[in-house]
Amino acid sequence: xxxxxxxxxxxxxxxxxxxxxxxxxxxxxxxxxxxxxxxxxxxxxxxxxxxxxxxxxxxxxxxxxxxxxxxxxxxxxxxxxxxxxxxxxxxxxxxxxxxxxxxxxxxxxxxxxxxxxxxxxxxxxxxxxxxxxxxxxxxxxxxxxxxxxxxxxxxxxxxxxxxxxxxxxxxxxxxxxxxxxxxxxxxxxxxxxxxxxxxxxxxxxxxxxxxxxxxxxxxxxxxxxxxxxxxxxxxxxxxxxxxxxxxxxxxxxxxxxxxxxxxxxxxxxxxxxxxxxxxxxxxxxxxxxxxxxxxxxxxxxxxxxxxxxxxxxxxxxxxxxxxxxxxxxxxxxxxxxxxxxxxxxxxxxxxxxxxxxxxxxxxxxxxxxxxxxxxxxxxxxxxxxxxxxxxxxxxxxxxxxxxxxxxxxxxxxxxxxxxxxxxxxxxxxxxxxxxxxxxxxxxxxxxxxxxxxxxxxxxxxxxxxxxxxxxxxxxxxxxxxxxxxxxxxxxxxxxxxxxxxxxxxxxxxxxxxxxxxxxxxxxxxxxxxxxxxxxxxxxxxxxxxxxxxxxxxxxxxxxxxxxxx
Numbered sequence: 001x002x003x004x005x006x007x008x009x010x011x012x013x014x015x016x017x018x019x020x021x022x023x024x025x026x027x028x029x030x031x032x033x034x035x036x037x038x039x040x041x042x043x044x045x046x047x048x049x050x051x052x053x054x055x056x057x058x059x060x061x062x063x064x065x066x067x068x069x070x071x072x073x074x075x076x077x078x079x080x081x082x083x084x085x086x087x088x089x090x091x092x093x094x095x096x097x098x099x100x101x102x103x104x105x106x107x108x109x110x111x112x113x114x115x116x117x118x119x120x121x122x123x124x125x126x127x128x129x130x131x132x133x134x135x136x137x138x139x140x141x142x143x144x145x146x147x148x149x150x151x152x153x154x155x156x157x158x159x160x161x162x163x164x165x166x167x168x169x170x171x172x173x174x175x176x177x178x179x180x181x182x183x184x185x186x187x188x189x190x191x192x193x194x195x196x197x198x199x200x201x202x203x204x205x206x207x208x209x210x211x212x213x214x215x216x217x218x219x220x221x222x223x224x225x226x227x228x229x230x231x232x233x234x235x236x237x238x239x240x241x242x243x244x245x246x247x248x249x250x251x252x253x254x255x256x257x258x259x260x261x262x263x264x265x266x267x268x269x270x271x272x273x274x275x276x277x278x279x280x281x282x283x284x285x286x287x288x289x290x291x292x293x294x295x296x297x298x299x300x301x302x303x304x305x306x307x308x309x310x311x312x313x314x315x316x317x318x319x320x321x322x323x324x325x326x327x328x329x330x331x332x333x334x335x336x337x338x339x340x341x342x343x344x345x346x347x348x349x350x351x352x353x354x355x356x357x358x359x360x361x362x363x364x365x366x367x368x369x370x371x372x373x374x375x376x377x378x379x380x381x382x383x384x385x386x387x388x389x390x391x392x393x394x395x396x397x398x399x400x401x402x403x404x405x406x407x408x409x410x411x412x413x414x415x416x417x418x419x420x421x422x423x424x425x426x427x428x429x430x431x432x433x434x435x436x437x438x439x440x441x442x443x444x445x446x447x448x449x450x451x452x453x454x455x456x457x458x459x460x461x462x463x464x465x466x467x468x469x470x471x472x473x474x475x476x477x478x479x480x481x482x483x484x485x486x487x488x489x490x491x492x493x494x495x496x497x498x499x500x501x502x503x504x505x506x507x508x509x510x511x512x513x514x515x516x517x518x519x520x521x522x523x524x525x526x527x528x529x530x531x532x533x534x535x536x537x538x539x540x541x542x543x544x545x546x547x548x549x550x551x552x553x554x555x556x557x558x559x560x561x562x563x564x565x
Contacts (some may be wrong), residue, residue: 002264005299008234012056016071021298025289026077028053028249029060032217033083035245037237039207039216041179043223043240043282044250045368047139047292047307050219051098053250057217061173062092076115085271090214091172093157095119098178101185105194108182112202113148116156120144122159131166151200158205161212171214174206180220183229184315187350197226204232223365225347230345240346241366244283248514251280252294254287264298271537276303281371290368307368308401316369317405318359319353321464327357328463331480334393335402335470336478339373361391369398403471410468413442421472424505427551429564436555436562439465446561456512464490476502483539495540504540504550506531512558519557524565527554 006020015022032040044050057066060072066088072078095115102108120143126132127140139159142152156227161172187194207216225241229237239245252260257277258270266273273289277297280288296306320331330340342361353359364370374390410417420435444461463481469492470479477494491509496502508527512520531537531552541551556563 005295007295007299010051010055012052012059013065013068013071014050021251021260023260024075025049025053025249026056026060026072026075028246029057029077030083031217031249032057033086036092036235038213038235039218039233040237040238041218041220041223042241042246042250043220044282045290045366045460046221047290048250048368049291050250051177054094054096054175054217056217057173058094058175059090060087061090062094063088063168064092082241089170091168091170092175093119093160093164093172094175094177095157096177097181100182101188102182102470103185105186105191108186108191108195109153109198112182113153115485116153117144119160120156123164126163126167129167132163136163150201153202154198156203157202157514158210161206161210165212173214174216176206176216176218178220179218180222180224183350184222184488187353188318192350200229200231203229208233208235208397208545219302222347222363224350228350229486230436238346240386241282241368242286242346242372246286247282251282251288252290252291253285254278256529257289257294260294260298266298266301272303273297276396277307279371279398280368304396305400305404309395313401313405316364316367320362320405321409322460325361325459325463325482327360328460328467330357330403332467332470332479332481334370334391335399335467335474337399339390339392341388341390344372344375344389345514358386361389367392368394369402370394406464406467406471409464410439410443413439416442417468421469425502425505425551427510429553432553433562433564436564437560440560441563447522458511458559459509462555462557477505493536493540495543496545499545499549501560504537504545506536506550506552507541507555508536508553509555509557512556520558520561520563523563524555524563527556528552528565 001020003019004326006015006018008014009020014020015187042050059068060077065071069078069084069087072087077083097112097115100108100111101116102111107466132140136159138218139152142148142298143156157174164172169286182195183192183199186192207213207218223238224230249299254274257269257273261270261273273294274287277289277293278287281558282288290307293306320327325332330342333340340361342384343358344362344365345358346362347365348359348363348366353363361370365372370391371394372389373392375387393402399508416435416438421433423429423431423435441460444565466479466481469477475497477496479492479494481492483493492507494507496504497539508531510527512522512523516527517523531554537547537550541547554565556565
């Protein structure tokens with residue numbers, strides 16, 4: 001009989017004691033320990049077993065779990081006597097920043113303080129022991145007091161390490177889960193600079209200048225740039241999604257997934273599951289599946305967007321929605337199931353995300369939204385150039401997530417947006433103008449980066465609008481933008497999948513220029529003239545679509561006002 005699937009359980013002991021479904025990942029303990037690295041940063045997408053593995057490591061090494069070898073009996077780590085002797089023999093400091101999702105610096109600092117205080121409460125027996133001096137006890141009281149200074153707070157884990165070393169006579173293991181969650185929130189909500197200085201000081205004292213540290217693991221989604229918070233950590237071993245280390249320790253391999261499907265009587269569903277949830281690549285290891293979706297599928301037997309909807313995608317949404325024309329055009333390609341090419345920088349510089357294609361695609365790759373199909377070797381490219389990565393959306397689940405995200409951009413004007421699409425399909429120009437102006441009025445500001453004056457706001461809006469068309473009309477049209485046809489590059493082409501049923505449509509967008517055009521009507525006429533002058537319809541005609549079934553529209557923008565002709 002198949003074991004019960006426990007959903008959302010992140011405590012290793014709870015899974016083992018209740019005999020819930022579990023795929024053995026304890027070989028990670030051996031691989032990590034034998035690496036000999038002082039401080040290991042492991043980045044993986046969310047819901048990939050990072051927290052469960054950290055719980056597993058804590059319960060294997062922590063003195064709090066001494067004589068709990070029963071938790072590991074029958075698992076791979078228990079096969080070697082060397083590691084059996086190590087179980088429950090180290091003081092361990094374990095903390096998580098996963099729930100720090102505040103919208104300002106003061107509240108974020110307060111949440112970190114609460115986490116530190118909870119650690120000091122847990123180890124309050126130290127204060128009553130004879131290993132702490134008077135000054136140490138005073139420091140203990142300050143951490144638990146009403147007001148805690150930044151110097152005291154950023155040194156708190158360092159100090160606690162020393163107290164535990166004195167008490168147990170053994171250096172500590174430090175585990176910090178989801179270290180970058182507050183960093184991402186700080187970027188989205190605009191207090192990045194404040195948090196960076198605080199975090200850099202805390203990490204330096206905890207992981208660099210800590211003589212009582214045996215080893216440490218940090219996990220997160222991104223590798224925040226060294227210059228931001230890791231500038232003093234030259235003892236940091238970084239393992240990203242392109243690294244070979246621990247490739248099969250986070251996520252499920254295809255063999256593990258298919259064996260589980262067999263166990264739960266779902267053998268005939270393997271190819272459907274593969275389409276939806278396969279696609280993650282760690283190092284050279286392909287066919288890695290996200291555990292969250294697989295567990296939920298085993299539990300329900302229903303295909304759905306489990307992983308994609310587990311938490312906020314606010315950062316990805318912000319970057320895509322406010323992205324410039326090139327970013328949106330490349331994302332159009334991804335939505336069509338094709339691939340793009342870009343250099344990748346695995347050190348995410350959050351202060352460079354605005355408008356930096358490489359940084360955005362790097363973040364999407366680290367977050368699990370993209371996968372690497374191919375990459376150039378430095379040996380194969382000219383000196384001084386960056387290797388190009390071929391990137392695609394990871395799988396069907398991720399594609400559905402982005403489609404829903406883009407549809408939500410127009411949720412405040414959903415009825416008007418739907419009516420505009422219907423008016424476009426039947427060629428009702430009057431209705432198109434009415435509905436498009438309502439859509440622009442209600443959604444225009446969502447595409448604004450807030451950094452005025454940039455002059456790009458209308459362009460950001462209408463390229464976001466094109467992404468919306470791709471999502472809504474993908475079954476009837478192949479929609480492309482900024483492609484060559486005739487003697488130039490058209491803005492948007494809607495090529496019908498069934499030319500007997502639907503007309504082809506060409507859209508040209510222009511921003512009203514009062515220096516060269518008297519009215520917006522002149523802007524519309526210039527857009528239409530450009531379509532004719534540069535023969536944008538040539539590609540459609542070459543594919544057998546007659547001119548009578550090709551409609552052209554010029555869009556003129558002046559702020560939030562739109563005129564279509």
